[in-house]
Each structure stands twice: as C-alpha cells, then as structure tokens.
Amino acid sequence: xxxxxxxxxxxxxxxxxxxxxxxxxxxxxxxxxxxxxxxxxxxxxxxxxxxxxxxxxxxxxxxxxxxxxxxxxxxxxxxxxxxxxxxxxxxxxxxxxxxxxxxxxxxxxxxxxxxxxxxxxxxxxxxxxxxxxxxxxxxxxxxxxxxxxxxxxxxxxxxxxxxxxxxxxxxxxxxxxxxxxxxxxxxxxxxxxxxxxxxxxxxxxxxxxxxxxxxxxxxxxxxxxxxxxxxxxxx
Amino acid sequence: xxxxxxxxxxxxxxxxxxxxxxxxxxxxxxxxxxxxxxxxxxxxxxxxxxxxxxxxxxxxxxxxxxxxxxxxxxxxxxxxxxxxxxxxxxxxxxxxxxxxxxxxxxxxxxxxxxxxxxxxxxxxxxxxxxxxxxxxxxxxxxxxxxxxxxxxxxxxxxxxxxxxxxxxxxxxxxxxxxxxxxxxxxxxxxxxxxxxxxxxxxxxxxxxxxxxxxxxxxxxxxxxxxxxxxxxxxxxxxxxxxxxxxxxxxxxxxxxxxxxxxxxxxxxxxxxxxxxxxxxxxxxxxxxxxxxx
Numbered sequence: 457x458x459x460x461x462x463x464x465x466x467x468x469x470x471x472x473x474x475x476x477x478x479x480x481x482x483x484x485x486x487x488x489x490x491x492x493x494x495x496x497x498x499x500x501x502x503x504x505x506x507x508x509x510x511x512x513x514x515x516x517x518x519x520x521x522x523x524x525x526x527x528x529x530x531x532x533x534x535x536x537x538x539x540x541x542x543x544x545x546x547x548x549x550x551x552x553x554x555x556x557x558x559x560x561x562x563x564x565x566x567x568x569x570x571x572x573x574x575x576x577x578x579x580x581x582x583x584x585x586x587x588x589x590x591x592x593x594x595x596x597x598x599x600x601x602x603x604x605x606x607x608x609x610x611x612x613x614x615x616x617x618x619x620x621x622x623x624x625x626x627x628x629x630x631x632x633x634x635x636x637x638x639x640x641x642x643x644x645x646x647x648x649x650x651x652x653x654x655x656x657x658x659x660x661x662x663x664x665x666x667x668x669x670x671x672x673x674x675x676x677x678x679x680x681x682x683x684x685x686x687x688x689x690x691x
Numbered sequence: 692x693x694x695x696x697x698x699x700x701x702x703x704x705x706x707x708x709x710x711x712x713x714x715x716x717x718x719x720x721x722x723x724x725x726x727x728x729x730x731x732x733x734x735x736x737x738x739x740x741x742x743x744x745x746x747x748x749x750x751x752x753x754x755x756x757x758x759x760x761x762x763x764x765x766x767x768x769x770x771x772x773x774x775x776x777x778x779x780x781x782x783x784x785x786x787x788x789x790x791x792x793x794x795x796x797x798x799x800x801x802x803x804x805x806x807x808x809x810x811x812x813x814x815x816x817x818x819x820x821x822x823x824x825x826x827x828x829x830x831x832x833x834x835x836x837x838x839x840x841x842x843x844x845x846x847x848x849x850x851x852x853x854x855x856x857x858x859x860x861x862x863x864x865x866x867x868x869x870x871x872x873x874x875x876x877x878x879x880x881x882x883x884x885x886x887x888x889x890x891x892x893x894x895x896x897x898x899x900x901x902x903x904x905x906x907x908x909x910x911x912x913x914x915x916x917x918x919x920x921x922x923x924x925x926x927x928x929x930x931x932x933x934x935x936x937x938x939x940x941x942x943x944x945x946x947x948x949x950x951x952x953x954x955x956x957x958x959x960x961x962x963x964x965x966x967x968x969x970x971x972x973x974x975x976x977x978x979x980x981x982x983x984x
Contacts, residue, residue: 507876529875539876547869550862558866561859562878603877 459520460485460611460642461506461537466515466525468498468505468666475501476666478515483611488633488643490653492688493663499646500542502663503613506644507539508532519611533562538609542616542646544600548589552580552599555588559606569608576632577602594625601632612636612643618652630656650684662687696830701952702945707837709944710844711903715917716924716936717851718895724931725868725888728782728792732799733896734918739803740770740897741818741909742811748818755819759905762818767897773803774893778886787885800914807911820905840902847898851891852933864888868931896921920947923963927970929980938978942966 461483468476475498483489491499504510506517508529517525524532533539538559547555560570574581577598583591588599597617604612614633618626633643633656647653654660654674661671664687677683719733743766748758777799785791825832855861867874867884875881896917900909907913924943928935943963950959970977 509872509875528880530878530880533876533878541873541876545870545873547866547873549869550865554862554865557862558874558877558879561862607877 458485459483459518461644462518463502463506464516464518466502466505466517467513468501468510469513470501470510474513474666475510476505479663479666479668480515481661481668481671483642483644484659485642486637486640487658488637488645488656490645490647490657490660491663492647492650492660492684494688495648497663498666499663500615501666503539503541503615503644503646506532506537506613533607533609536563536607536610538604538607538612540600540604540612540614540617542619544596546588546591546596546599546603548587550588551584552586552588552591553584555599555603556580556584556606559603563607565606565608569606573602573605576605576635594621597621597625597629601629605636610641612641613646614643615646616648617645618647618649626652648688650688654678693830696828697952698949699828700831700833701949703833703837703948704952705945705948706841707903707906707944708948709941710841711899712917712920712924712944713937713940714844714847714899714902715896716921716928716940717848717933718892718899719921720925720928720931720933720936721851721864721888721895722892723925725864726782726787726885727789728787728889729789729796730889730892731793731796731918732777732803733796733892733921734914734916735800735803735807736770736774736893736914737896737900737917738807738909738911738914739773740766740900741904741907741913742807742911743769743897744901744904745816745818745909746811756821759818759821759901763898763901766901767894770897771890771894775886775890778889782889783882783885804911804914811909811911813911815908815910817908818901818904834906837906840906843902844899847895848937851895855933860887919960920963923967925977926967927977929977932977932979935977935979 459482463479463481465478465480466476467474467478479498479502491502493499501510505512508527512525516523519535519537522535524535547558556570560566579595580598580602583595588596591599601617617629636643645653645657654677657674659671659673660677662669669687672683715737719730722728722730744762747762747765751758751761781795782792785795820836822836824835826835826838855864863879863884867879867881871881920943924936924939927942928939946962947959950962
C-alpha cells in the first residue's frame with residue numbers, strides 16, 4: 457500500500473537532550489496507525505517533528521514525494537496535515553467560530569467544509585459564539601478535532617485525543633476516526649490507553665527510547681497481548 | 692481662577708495626556724501581548740516619530756496643516772519600517788528569548804537616541820499645529836487642537852480595535868498571542884505576524900508623538916517619559932489587554948493632569964509608581980489582564 461507519510465531515521469533533540477534516535481515509521485494511505493509507548497518514549501515529539509515544531513537534526517520526513525522536514529513549520533499544515541495537539545491547545549481567548557476559521561484559513565477552505573465538519577460535531581454549532589476556553593473538556597476536544605478537520609487533511613495527527621474524557625466522548629472520537637478512514641484520511645494516533653484505540657487501529661508501532669521497536673497489525677496484537685505489556689507496561 | 696474652572700482645565704489637560712498615553716501604551720501592550728517581548732526602545736520610536744514629524748513638516752511650505760498632515764501620515768510609516776527592520780534583523784534572530792530581547796531593545800534605544808542626537812541635534816524644535824483656534828469657555832479659552840488630539844486618539848484606538856477584532860490580520864494576531872506553537876501548526880507565519888505587530892506598536896507610538904508634538908517640542912531625549920508612563924499603564928491595565936490599557940491610560944493621564952496642576956508633576960509620577968507597586972503586589976496580572984500560561 458502507498459505511504460501517506462514516511463519518517464526515515466529521524467533524530468530530534470530538545471536542546472542537548474536527544475529524544476528521537478533514528479525513528480522510522482510509515483503511515484499508509486487510509487490507515488489508522490497507533491503509536492504506543494511509555495511516557496517520555498518520544499511519541500509526542502514524533503508528531504511535533506512531523507509538524508516542524510521541533511527541528512529534525514538527521515533523517516527526513518516525506519509526505520509522498522514532498523520532503524516536509526525541509527519546510528518552515530507554518531508551511532507543513534498547508535500540505536494537508538491536520539494536527540490535534542496533546543491537551544487540545546485551543547486558542548482559548550477566541551470563540552469557537554474563530555478557532556474554526558483559523559483552521560479553514562490554513563488551506564483556504566470555505567463554508568462547505570465548515571458545514572461538513574459541523575455535521576460531524578453538531579454540538580459545536582450551538583456554541584459558535586462561545587469563547588473556546590469556556591467549553592467543557594469533551595467539547596474542547598471536539599473543537600480541537602473539528603479545527604484540524606477544517607483543513608480537509610489527508611493526514612491527521614492525533615495526540616492523546618481521549619485524555620481525560622468520559623466513555624461516551626471516547627466512543628464518539630472513535631466513530632469520527634473510523635468515518636475519516638472511510639474517506640481515505642490517514643491517521644497517526646498517539647495514545648496511552650490501549651483499550652481506547654485498538655478497536656479502531658489498523659496497525660500499531662511501539663515506541664521506546666525514541667526508536668520504533670516494532671510495528672504490527674492489530675490482529676497480531678490481539679493474539680499476543682504480552683506484546684503490549686512488554687512495551688507499555690499494561691495489558 | 693475658582694476651583695471649578697481650574698479643575699475643568701486640569702481635567703482637559705489630563706484627557707489630552709491620557710489620549711496620547713493610551714496610544715503609546717497600546718503599542719507597547721500589543722508588542723508584549725502578542726510577542727512576549729518587553730520593548731525598552733518603545734519610547735525611542737515615540738521620539739523618532741516626533742523628530743521625523745519636525746523634519747517632514749519643515750520640508751513643505753504653505754499652510755501648517757499641509758506639513759502636519761504629511762508628518763501624520765509619513766512619520767508613523769517610516770518609524771514602522773524602522774521597527775520592522777529591527778524585528779527582522781535583530782529580534783527574530785534572537786528567537787524572541789525574553790532576556791536577550793530586553794538587552795537588544797536597550798541597545799536599540801541607544802542607537803536610535805544617538806542617531807537622533809547626531810543628525811537632529813540637541814535642540815528642542817516645535818512643529819506648528821495644523822490650526823490655531825481657541826474655544827472660548829466662560830472661564831478660559833482652550834486650544835481646539837488639543838481637543839482634536841483627544842478625538843483623533845479615540846479614532847485611532849477604535850481603528851486598532853477594529854483591526855484586532857474584525858479583520859483576518861487581527862484574528863491571526865490574536866491566535867498567535869493565544870498560542871504561538873499551535874498558530875504555527877495552523878499555517879500562521881508567526882515570524883511575519885511578529886514583525887507586523889512590532890511595526891504596528893512602533894507606528895502607534897509615532898502617531899501619538901506626531902499628535903502631541905505641536906503642543907510640546909521634538910527633542911532627542913523626549914522618549915523616556917512616555918516609556919515610563921507606558922510601562923505604568925500596561926502594568927496597571929494588564930499586559931496585552933486593550934481594555935485595560937485604555938482604562939489605565941485614563942486613570943494615569945487624568946491623575947497626572949489633575950495632580951500636576953494642583954500639586955506637582957513629581958507627586959503625580961510618585962503616586963503612579965506607587966500604584967504600579969500595589970498592582971504588582973496584589974494583582975500581578977494587572978486590572979484586566981489574565982494570568983500568563
């Protein structure tokens with residue numbers, strides 16, 4: 457299957473501290489690919505490296521034929537990569553509508569896109585004039601996803617989208633991710649809660665000390681639950 | 692003069708001070724709010740605005756309004772261009788590190804000040820007001836130009852508010868102010884936004900100086916007082932808060948005008964500084980600011 461995104465032996469550091477050590481990864485077109493690993497393994501850094509938010513010291517990141525690791529950070533989302541950061545990172549002083557407008561402006565999308573996105577998250581339609589910082593945790597997560605989908609991305613990066621959410625919200629996020637896969641969107645998903653993502657994931661990569669230790673099909677993981685225990689410490 | 696008219700005169704003077712101060716402080720507040728840069732050179736952009744206003748006005752002959760209008764339009768643009776260059780050549784290369792940018796803007800302060808001394812000289816020079824008219828009140832006559840300064844400052848602040856809240860550029864500025872990293876992740880060219888905000892902040896200081904220079908005089912050391920008062924205003928109002936800047940500028944401007952007239956300008960500055968100390972102790976984020984994330 458064709459790769460939507462390829463990380464090829466990338467090194468990343470925060471100052472003197474190297475976090476990613478030759479990390480390689482392939483996100484296939486239309487798949488949901490989950491990154492699992494302990495805290496500090498480098499999962500979030502991998503997503504930030506893709507977005508150009510931490511510099512890539514060595515290796516390269518390709519989106520199909522385009523070497524995005526050479527782009528300025530603000531140019532990366534214009535290539536069609538939507539990002540839902542850890543902790544949502546909404547523009548909290550801006551209204552819901554303004555947050556969505558920022559997403560739409562990224563790739564020059566318009567009213568049709570907004571209507572499609574609001575169709576996925578109808579609760580936001582009633583909150584358009586509300587300051588996003590005043591939304592509930594679940595609504596904020598919906599908005600963070602909606603904002604990223606306003607780019608009409610073909611690659612979506614989700615960093616712990618179920619963090620701190622109640623089960624009904626987690627189920628809704630799973631439904632949206634599954635619906636996006638049907639539309640051909642490739643999703644790279646970072647999670648700590650294995651049970652939250654396995655129902656929707658196609659493949660899983662285990663990240664340890666900034667390296668990709670193993671990538672497996674989800675079916676393989678179901679037949680070998682010890683694998684999760686080995687890399688994540690639960691299971 | 693009886694107390695009532697005397698108080699009215701002091702209030703009018705205070706309002707003029709407040710109007711000019713609000714514009715100057717708004718520039719400083721915008722720069723800090725969006726970029727998190729403490730611009731110590733802000734007062735020098737004000738001074739540069741006044742000095743350039745004198746130079747531009749002296750280029751044209753005829754009615755003083757022509758020279759003044761030329762200065763009002765061109766001087767803030769020139770100052771904004773200087774600020775834009777300073778941001779691109781210096782601040783962006785320092786990655787906006789707080790300590791480094793403070794030192795850099797101190798350097799900028801001295802460079803601008805010494806260049807002004809070299810090319811403009813140590814003299815204080817007047818710029819003629821665009822019109823010379825006095826409004827006859829029952830107790831005293833008052834300069835119509837000074838009243839027009841208040842009106843123009845209100846219009847400019849309204850324009851800035853519209854820019855920030857009703858335009859695409861303003862939305863990008865507010866998003867960048869809210870979360871720089873996420874702004875990048877949504878395609879906002881943060882570096883360009885910063886350069887624009889720095890230029891806008893300097894331009895606001897310059898336009899304030901052009902407005903006030905017909906009632907004062909352009910001098911190469913005139914940037915220090917506005918810098919101090921602007922810091923006082925933005926600390927009291929809350930860094931980055933437009934509403935806070937306006938309220939604090941009114942408070943400081945009016946108290947400065949009234950206390951200076953009834954007692955002494957020194958006492959006015961002392962009380963303003965004391966108020967800053969109280970705000971820093973009891974409400975460090977300012978009256979209308981939000982705690983920094």
